[in-house]
Amino acid sequence: xxxxVTDEGYEGKRLxxxxxxxxxxxxxxxxxxxxxxxxxxxxxxxxxMQIAKVPLVGVADxxxxxxxxxxxxxxxxxxxPSLSGLVQINGIGRQEAxxxxxxxxxxxxxxxxxxxxxxxxxxxxxxxxxxxSEVMLDVTGQAEVxxxxxxxxxxxxxxxxxxxxxxxxxxxxxxxxxxAVSLGNNIETDSELRVRRSRSTLAPAAAPAESVWANLSxxxxxxxxxxxxxxxxxxxxxxxxxxTQAVIIVGGDDEEIATTILQRSGAGIEFFGTQLVTIxxxxxxxxxxFFTRPAPVDIYINLELAINQNIFPSNGDELIRQAIIAxxxxxxxxxxxxxxxxxxxxxPGSTVIxxxxxxxxxxxxxxxxxxxxxxxxxxxxxQDDISIGVFxxxxxxxxxxxxxxxx
Numbered sequence: 325x326x327x328x329v330t331d332e333g334y335e336g337k338r339l340x341x342x343x344x345x346x347x348x349x350x351x352x353x354x355x356x357x358x359x360x361x362x363x364x365x366x367x368x369x370x371x372x373m374q375i376a377k378v379p380l381v382g383v384a385d386x387x388x389x390x391x392x393x394x395x396x397x398x399x400x401x402x403x404x405p406s407l408s409g410l411v412q413i414n415g416i417g418r419q420e421a422x423x424x425x426x427x428x429x430x431x432x433x434x435x436x437x438x439x440x441x442x443x444x445x446x447x448x449x450x451x452x453x454x455x456x457s458e459v460m461l462d463v464t465g466q467a468e469v470x471x472x473x474x475x476x477x478x479x480x481x482x483x484x485x486x487x488x489x490x491x492x493x494x495x496x497x498x499x500x501x502x503x504a505v506s507l508g509n510n511i512e513t514d515s516e517l518r519v520r521r522s523r524s525t526l527a528p529a530a531a532p533a534e535s536v537w538a539n540l541s542x543x544x545x546x547x548x549x550x551x552x553x554x555x556x557x558x559x560x561x562x563x564x565x566x567x568t569q570a571v572i573i574v575g576g577d578d579e580e581i582a583t584t585i586l587q588r589s590g591a592g593i594e595f596f597g598t599q600l601v602t603i604x605x606x607x608x609x610x611x612x613x614f615f616t617r618p619a620p621v622d623i624y625i626n627l628e629l630a631i632n633q634n635i636f637p638s639n640g641d642e643l644i645r646q647a648i649i650a651x652x653x654x655x656x657x658x659x660x661x662x663x664x665x666x667x668x669x670x671x672p673g674s675t676v677i678x679x680x681x682x683x684x685x686x687x688x689x690x691x692x693x694x695x696x697x698x699x700x701x702x703x704x705x706x707q708d709d710i711s712i713g714v715f716x717x718x719x720x721x722x723x724x725x726x727x728x729x730x731x
Contacts, residue, residue: 421476436495635690
């Protein structure tokens with residue numbers, strides 16, 4: 325059998341293969357006086373054989389290491405920095421972590437100047453946010469300022485929760501956040517990056533819809549994209565005008581989105597949406613680009629589990645919540661599961677299929693499902709699929725996933 329890099333790929337030697345080869349080679353050693361051959365048996369208690377076996381374990385480790393090195397050239401198997409470097413061939417990079425942002429209203433004495441970098445928090449100082457810029461309170465004693473969370477990742481906060489001034493300033497009396505949080509992101513995981521790399525291969529696609537979709541999906545902080553085209557001569561049932569392209573997108577920078585749509589869309593096509601961005605070309609000619617920011621439809625889940633305490637993780641309920649949210653965002657690849665289907669999560673306008681949610685639920689071992697219901701309003705629960713309008717998207721939040729555990 326051939327080992328190493330072959331026409332079929334890489335074939336590594338196991339420790340058993342190395343020992344077998346060593347026994348065969350040692351058995352060829354002949355005593356020049358008696359003509360007897362060495363009885364090489366590494367399974368025996370002979371100290372000499374056990375000593376001779378020690379470096380063979382190191383040889384096996386070297387083979388395993390060489391296999392890992394070989395895998396770093398395969399985007400489906402590469403990990404960490406190797407994967408980060410490999411995907412640059414596709415013109416993308418690993419997305420760094422970002423912090424959540426919001427706005428807050430400051431009140432106090434008219435004309436008071438509040439410097440940038442002031443810290444506000446909730447009542448118990450469990451979540452701290454920093455003001456983005458210096459502001460002056462107007463004649464009514466108010467000013468609005470952007471605020472950023474002190475830690476990266478998706479941190480949501482309800483309106484009015486941030487009401488504590490941690491770093492007081494002269495003339496500043498109260499603070500209250502607006503609650504229109506733009507959620508941050510954790511650093512992109514290997515599985516998430518592999519999914520995005522796979523999408524990026526469609527970026528140069530000849531089909532306009534696929535090319536626009538793939539390129540928009542690769543933009544920073546974009547979590548959902550859907551591209552719809554009405555090729556008919558009249559408005560279609562979705563409300564999209566004739567000969568028009570509609571992009572529905574969640575996350576990302578407005579100008580980057582508009583520029584990508586303009587660059588990747590077919591010539592002569594009109595744009596439809598509720599968001600307008602004007603893009604200028606090299607000759608300073610304006611182009612009006614429309615797209616839509618879909619309205620979220622919160623999905624509520626009631627889940628009852630019976631668990632095996634010897635198998636179910638201590639934080640298993642939280643792992644299930646994370647799996648559901650990740651699956652909704654990007655489908656089975658987001659949770660390192662291969663379904664064999666092309667679905668890529670629950671994007672704008674997609675139907676939340678009840679039975680598909682069993683995939684992320686069952687990705688955590690050690691339980692069985694006793695009861696499972698979903699709802700679009702948190703009141704009427706059932707097992708029916710939930711249809712989402714084309715200009716809306718299903719939003720799965722951890723606080724809306726209720727898990728009851730029976731030991």
